[in-house]
Amino acid sequence: MNELNALFRTRIGLSANERLTFESLDHVLALTAAAIPFENLRIMDQKTNEISIANLTNNLLVQHEGGLCYELNTLLYLFLIDNGFDAVLTRGVVYNYDAQAFVTLGRTHVTLLLMHEGQAYLVDTGFGGNLPLKPVPLTGETITSTNGEFRVVRVDNEHGDHRFEMKLKHKHADWRIGYAFDSRKPVTDLSEFNEIQRIIAEHPQSSFNKHPLLTKLTERGSLTLTNTSITQWEDGIMTKENIDDSRFKELLKQHFGR
Known part of the structure; x- marks a missing residue:
């Protein structure tokens, strides 16, 4: 077991010797959502550093910080890969419900796609309070968790080929678009996320550089x-x-x- 794997298990309260299966991912995602917050304090303190395995391990697992999507989902991806899962990262475009439009910052959301028995699933622990807490199949099927109802529907537009939608428990009466993503464009180099971090930290329209x-x-x-x-x-x-x-x-x- 490598350092990241061991530290991740310690951070979320998962036994060091528990073998992970697809069926146990619900438990892992629930533990992760409760233990590692979605936060922008490094952005606000102007203390961002390069997105790398070493920095993610130090910031989130040694220093016990939280992070944004490109940190949280990348860390989860590295953990899942080390535990034998078939997964890739991809980028998405967030939908602004109040404006009824996709944001104009580009593909600044990072999410995770996982293959299991020939079926692709969306896994996301970096979308604030909008977490499905379970793998969501890319088939349009609705999954239900303690946080609400979630689905991924097929689309074909400039934002990608799928759309993540949610109906949060106690909060949403109707389905809401979370973000669109392209399952055909996996990220092969983590350094690509430095561009996302720069946009989030510096762009005037970023919602994460205004207040903690x-x-x-x-x-x-x-x-x-x-x-x-x-x-x-x-x-x-x-x-x-x-x-x-x-x-x-x-x-x-x-x-x-x-």
Whole structure:
């Protein structure tokens, strides 16, 4: 077992000697979503570094930080590959529901495709609170988890050949587009994600370079922290508290150990 594999298991609370199977991925994804937050603190602190195995291992597994999609899903990909899975990374274009349009930043979402017994599945642990928590087949079939309903439908447009859609539990009455991606264009070099990180960190239209944001799923819902508010969903009930910088630091330590 290599260092990343061992440290990843420790971070999410998975036994060092547990052999992973396709059937056990639900458990792994649930543990990962609860243990490793979606966050942009390195972007906000202007402390980004190269996307590499060594840096991902140090930042997320040694320093116990969280990350954005190109960090979280890349780390999961490396872990799955080391445990014998057939997986690739690919890039997607996020859909802005409020604007009813795909974002104009390009293919800045990184997601994961996994092959099992001749069937392709989407696996994503880097999409904020919108995580399916299970592999989603690229067949249009709806899968249901504690976080809601999810599906991947076939499309054919400039954004790709598939679209990830979701109906979050307690939040969405209708299906919403998450992002489009192209299953025919796997990423073969992790350094490609440095371009995504640069766009996210520097582009005026990026939503992740404006204020601190941390999100993680919990046993009863989700928790989202910014420098101005904390929002908690528990059993379908939302509570929101406006906060100042001092309270933000307290909550950052309390809920994220930072």
